[in-house]
Amino acid sequence: MTHALYYGKQTIEQADIEAVTRVLRSDFLTQGPIVSQFENQLAETLNVAHVIACSNGTAALHLACLGLNITADDEVWVSAVSFVATANCARYCGARVRFIDIDPLTANVSIQALSDMLQQAQQQGSRLPKAVIVVHLGGSSCDMQAIHQLCHPRGIAIIEDACHALGGHYQQQPIGNCHYSDCCVFSFHPVKSITTAEGGAVSCQDPQFAQRIRLLASHGITKDPQHWCGDTAGISPGYSEQQLLGYNFRLSDLQAALGVAQLTRLEPWIERRHQIIHRYRQAFNSILDMQHILPDSYSAYHLAIILCQDQQQRDQLYQSLAQQHIFAQLHYMPIYRHPYYQQQSPEDFAAYPGAESYYQRALSLPIYPQLSDIEQQQVIDGTLSSIIACRRPKFATSNR
Numbered sequence: 001m002t003h004a005l006y007y008g009k010q011t012i013e014q015a016d017i018e019a020v021t022r023v024l025r026s027d028f029l030t031q032g033p034i035v036s037q038f039e040n041q042l043a044e045t046l047n048v049a050h051v052i053a054c055s056n057g058t059a060a061l062h063l064a065c066l067g068l069n070i071t072a073d074d075e076v077w078v079s080a081v082s083f084v085a086t087a088n089c090a091r092y093c094g095a096r097v098r099f100i101d102i103d104p105l106t107a108n109v110s111i112q113a114l115s116d117m118l119q120q121a122q123q124q125g126s127r128l129p130k131a132v133i134v135v136h137l138g139g140s141s142c143d144m145q146a147i148h149q150l151c152h153p154r155g156i157a158i159i160e161d162a163c164h165a166l167g168g169h170y171q172q173q174p175i176g177n178c179h180y181s182d183c184c185v186f187s188f189h190p191v192k193s194i195t196t197a198e199g200g201a202v203s204c205q206d207p208q209f210a211q212r213i214r215l216l217a218s219h220g221i222t223k224d225p226q227h228w229c230g231d232t233a234g235i236s237p238g239y240s241e242q243q244l245l246g247y248n249f250r251l252s253d254l255q256a257a258l259g260v261a262q263l264t265r266l267e268p269w270i271e272r273r274h275q276i277i278h279r280y281r282q283a284f285n286s287i288l289d290m291q292h293i294l295p296d297s298y299s300a301y302h303l304a305i306i307l308c309q310d311q312q313q314r315d316q317l318y319q320s321l322a323q324q325h326i327f328a329q330l331h332y333m334p335i336y337r338h339p340y341y342q343q344q345s346p347e348d349f350a351a352y353p354g355a356e357s358y359y360q361r362a363l364s365l366p367i368y369p370q371l372s373d374i375e376q377q378q379v380i381d382g383t384l385s386s387i388i389a390c391r392r393p394k395f396a397t398s399n400r
């Protein structure tokens with residue numbers, strides 16, 4: 001083994017380097033014309049009315065919560081298994097976070113668990129959440145239609161954390177078109193579908209919501225006469241006004257140029273990820289299960305998630321791969337297990353059988369467009385030899 005393999009990695013080509021250096025030689029490093037170009041191209045890709053680019057996926061989640069006016073008086077319900085930022089954004093607004101159990105095979109929010117929580121809240125007369133945040137784990141869509149059917153009639157807003165899912169589809173539509181949600185959030189961190197180094201975006205259909213997010217991402221200040229609400233009698237040219245407490249969550253032109261260049265290769269990159277998954281599935285066929293994908297979902301395959309028999313087999317595999325410099329990773333420990341969230345509200349882990357089962361079994365193997373066939377074969381060989389060394393057939397039954 002000559003070099004280490006990681007679960008994800010960016011692809012940078014000559015066109016990316018040229019796009020970025022062009023901006024370096026131009027008049028604007030930030031707040032120039034390239035950010036809107038990136039936003040427009042992203043909106044076209046997502047088949048959505050509005051895209052607001054911002055500094056990273058975490059900022060995009062924070063903006064989504066601020067945009068929905070989530071406050072310390074609110075509850076936000078979040079899928080139990082995700083990156084912590086999916087829950088932290090609600091905490092930034094002071095809201096109470098409650099977790100929704102996942103389906104242990106799809107790793108996405110369990111519709112049954114969400115439905116049970118809603119019913120229980122109504123029976124007990126306790127509060128309904130102002131919003132739910134669901135994550136398309138590994139790039140594979142949640143059952144958005146069912147989530148919408150549960151939330152919409154109750155006036156509960158829906159945020160899609162699509163940080164894994166750029167390039168994925170649901171019901172033949174791009175994830176991010178917000179057909180079943182209020183807004184959708186993306187990240188362009190180097191391990192994601194495309195990168196701007198750091199970067200993120202919010203997509204939405206509602207023009208007023210989009211304008212609010214735009215304000216919040218740039219100090220709450222507007223220069224646009226159409227949107228002024230202050231006393232503009234006798235103002236001087238160059239007038240701008242702050243309307244609400246915003247942040248500096250902007251993306252720079254330097255980063256947006258990388259995004260524009262990367263976005264042109266999104267489709268072939270996702271196709272390559274599908275090829276890699278297909279090969280893993282064939283190789284592991286009767287020996288190892290992989291993440292289950294909904295029939296009406298075309299995954300962006302941010303992650304290649306295998307599901308081992310149990311924690312012992314998973315931990316052995318992790319170590320055995322690491323010895324061969326193949327660095328698999330677990331995505332993710334359930335958020336409620338983190339000390340910060342335990343301090344917020346101690347949880348009985350047994351209340352989340354789906355998340356606990358997934359947490360014991362899951363492991364993400366290397367997947368990215370430039371992973372070569374030879375490298376993938378090394379991962380497959382390393383995985384199979386470790387699993388077979390464990391010598392326990394997949395469908396073993398205890399009473400025979």
Ligand SMILES: *Cc1c(COP(=O)(O)O)cnc(C)c1O
Nearest residue numbers: 056057058083085163187188189
């Ligand atoms: C990457 C990621 C984020 C955060 O994005 P950053 O750009 O790193 O801030 C949020 N949620 C999920 C599910 C992610 O994978």
